[in-house]
Amino acid sequence: MTTIQNIAILGATGSIGASTLDVIARHPSRFRVAALTAHRQVDELAALCRRHRPDYVCVADAAHAPRLRERLAGAGVGCRVLAGEAGLVEVASLPQVDCVMAAIVGAAGLRATLAAARAGKKLLLANKEALVIAGPVFMETVRASGAMLLPIDSEHNAIFQCLPPFASGELAAKGIRKILLTGSGGPFRSRARADLHRVTPDEACAHPNWVMGRKISVDSATMMNKGLEIIEARWLFGASPEQIQVVVHPQSVVHSMVEYADGSVIAQLGHPDMRTPIAQALAYPERIEAGVSSLDLFRIGALSFEQPDFERFPALNLAYAALRSGGAAPATLNAANEVAVAAFLEGRLPFLRITAVIEETLAGLPPSPLVTLEDVLAADARARARANQIIARFNSHAA
Numbered sequence: 001m002t003t004i005q006n007i008a009i010l011g012a013t014g015s016i017g018a019s020t021l022d023v024i025a026r027h028p029s030r031f032r033v034a035a036l037t038a039h040r041q042v043d044e045l046a047a048l049c050r051r052h053r054p055d056y057v058c059v060a061d062a063a064h065a066p067r068l069r070e071r072l073a074g075a076g077v078g079c080r081v082l083a084g085e086a087g088l089v090e091v092a093s094l095p096q097v098d099c100v101m102a103a104i105v106g107a108a109g110l111r112a113t114l115a116a117a118r119a120g121k122k123l124l125l126a127n128k129e130a131l132v133i134a135g136p137v138f139m140e141t142v143r144a145s146g147a148m149l150l151p152i153d154s155e156h157n158a159i160f161q162c163l164p165p166f167a168s169g170e171l172a173a174k175g176i177r178k179i180l181l182t183g184s185g186g187p188f189r190s191r192a193r194a195d196l197h198r199v200t201p202d203e204a205c206a207h208p209n210w211v212m213g214r215k216i217s218v219d220s221a222t223m224m225n226k227g228l229e230i231i232e233a234r235w236l237f238g239a240s241p242e243q244i245q246v247v248v249h250p251q252s253v254v255h256s257m258v259e260y261a262d263g264s265v266i267a268q269l270g271h272p273d274m275r276t277p278i279a280q281a282l283a284y285p286e287r288i289e290a291g292v293s294s295l296d297l298f299r300i301g302a303l304s305f306e307q308p309d310f311e312r313f314p315a316l317n318l319a320y321a322a323l324r325s326g327g328a329a330p331a332t333l334n335a336a337n338e339v340a341v342a343a344f345l346e347g348r349l350p351f352l353r354i355t356a357v358i359e360e361t362l363a364g365l366p367p368s369p370l371v372t373l374e375d376v377l378a379a380d381a382r383a384r385a386r387a388n389q390i391i392a393r394f395n396s397h398a399a
Contacts, residue, residue, distance in 0.1 A: 005122075005282070006034035008056075008091050010112050011103035012048055013038040015213055016126045016152065019274045020101050021052065023282060023290055031282065035091045037104075037112075040064045046071035049079055056080050056094065058087035060108070088112035093119040099282070101152070102127045105215055106338050107380055110134060114373065120145040124281045126152035128232045133331035134376040135235040150281040151236055155181055155229055157277035158255035158268035159237060171239055172261075179239050180257035180265070181229060182249040184208060185306070186220040189250060193312045199351035201344065208250075218341045222354055223308070227319025228337075231330050234323055241323050246316060248306040253295070270295055314355045318362065327367035328379035335383035336361035343391050353394060361387045 007024060011017050017036075024031040033052040038045040040061035049057050049072055057079050059068050065083035072079065082090055092100050092115040100116040102109060103126040113130040116123050118141050125131070131138055142149050151157050159179055171179075187206050188196060205217040212220070219225035226246055233244050247257075252272040259265045270276045271292055279290035310317050315337075322329040340357040343349035349357070361383055370376055 004029070005031050005098045006096055007031055007099050007101060007282075008035035008037075008094065008097045008116075009033070009101045009103065010037050010088060010092060010109060010116075010127075011039075011101075011105065012036040013041040013044040014103055014105065016101070016103035016274060016278070020103070020124075020278050020282075021048070023275050023279045023288075024052075026291055027288060030288070034097050035094060037088055037091055039104075039108075042068045042071060046075065046077075049077050050075050053077065054079050055096070056082060056091055058082040058091050060084065060088055060104075062087075085111055089115040092116035092121070098122060099124065101278075102130065103152075105129075105213060107133055107334065110376070111373075114138060114141055117141045117147045117149070118145055120147045122148045122150070124150050124152050124278070128153055128156075128228050129334055131235045132228050132231045132334045133380060134370065134373065135231065135330065136370055137373055137376060139235055149236075150284055151232075152274075152277050152281055153229060153232065154272070154274065154277050155183070155256040156232060156236055157280060158182075159233065159258060161268045161280065162256070162258040162266040163237070171237065171243055175261045176243075177259045177261050178243045178245055179233055179237060180245050180247050180259060181226065181233060182247045182252075182254055182256050182305075183223065183226040183229075183308075184220070184250055184252045185248045185308075186223060188221055188312075189248065193352070196352055197350060201347070204344070204351060214345055215338075215341055218344060218354075219337070221351075222315045223313035224315035224319070224337050224355070224358075226308075227315045228334065230316075230319050231323050231333075241320055246308045248308050249303070250306075251300065251303055253300060253303060314359070318355065318358055322362065322367075325367045327369050328365075328375070329362065329367035331370070331376055331379040332362055332365050332367070332383040333358060335380045336387040339384050339387035340391065348395060349391055357387050357390050357394075360390050 009017050033054045035056040036054050037058040042064050062083035069081050092112040099122040101124045102113040109127040110130050204221040205214050254267045257267040273292045275290040276292050322333040336358040340354040
């Protein structure tokens with residue numbers, strides 16, 4: 001008889017949270033929602049609590065906790081309400097929680113995701129930034145605690161499925177030649193760079209294949225999302241920069257591939273639906289139904305692959321350079337990107353200036369060593385301050 005897993009979802013009101021709850025609802029005999037969190041979406045979070053009846057709920061913006069308590073009391077929902085970053089850390093560490101879905105976007109999810117790793121949880125990692133900015137610290141925490149780390153990004157989940165179960169440590173020693181990290185190319189794959197000066201946030205967020213939040217959609221449009229995934233792959237799979245190759249695949253059917261020393265290439269295919277990797281990780285090492293329809297290869301007909309255009313998408317070069325520099329460089333890259341993307345979405349920065357801000361921030365902050373979480377947070381703060389200065393200077397000149 002299968003033991004019911006108690007699941008905590010960090011970032012329950014986002015797209016990953018919604019997909020996770022959908023898969024869980026399909027298997028009530030296997031999974032139970034034990035805790036839910038959101039940033040400040042009180043109405044949405046209260047509705048989820050009414051439906052799923054978790055034991056704990058946390059709103060990261062503590063100012064909204066009183067309103068959440070009122071909503072839940074009025075609905076007769078008796079879960080315990082936590083607030084702030086301390087509340088997120090408590091949810092991620094709860095003894096009764098077996099599995100944590102880490103789906104808070106950006107560096108904001110780092111402490112809670114690290115807390116889940118430190119507590120030895122089965123950790124479903126959708127928050128790629130935790131590995132990007134704190135790779136060595138994060139992976140050491142996982143090793144020390146014995147946590148089970150399972151990737152949720154569709155590409156890294158695909159790679160995980162294509163690797164042999166013993167593939168840890170040096171890839172070459174396991175007969176693995178390279179990782180082929182696929183990406184759709186986003187909405188501007190075939191658009192000339194000169195035509196991107198007047199791109200609007202709505203245009204950048206209109207991904208051709210995936211339904212995602214606005215920040216990650218912009219990252220896809222600049223291909224910084226793929227750049228962050230390059231760094232994530234380095235830490236998840238022990239790959240060198242030379243062993244990670246980006247492949248543009250517009251159909252988003254092949255989610256990634258692994259090439260072996262004997263010339264074999266193993267690929268994972270499926271619809272562009274996040275419920276597939278979520279179900280794979282929730283049930284691992286078993287397989288369960290995810291609500292995703294069968295892949296009709298006859299209807300697809302053909303699959304195409306292209307080399308990435310590094311001139312059109314300089315974010316890829318910046319990510320490779322940050323990975324090779326090591327230390328705090330990936331944390332600087334991520335922080336500058338988060339600041340620049342936020343400025344673009346708020347109308348304070350043109351689309352093509354996003355990567356320019358990141359490049360200038362990296363150039364102005366030589367990478368320092370990362371040994372502790374405090375090192376990571378200090379590097380993140382320095383990069384954010386520097387990126388904001390660059391954006392302010394640009395706007396003053398533009399005025």
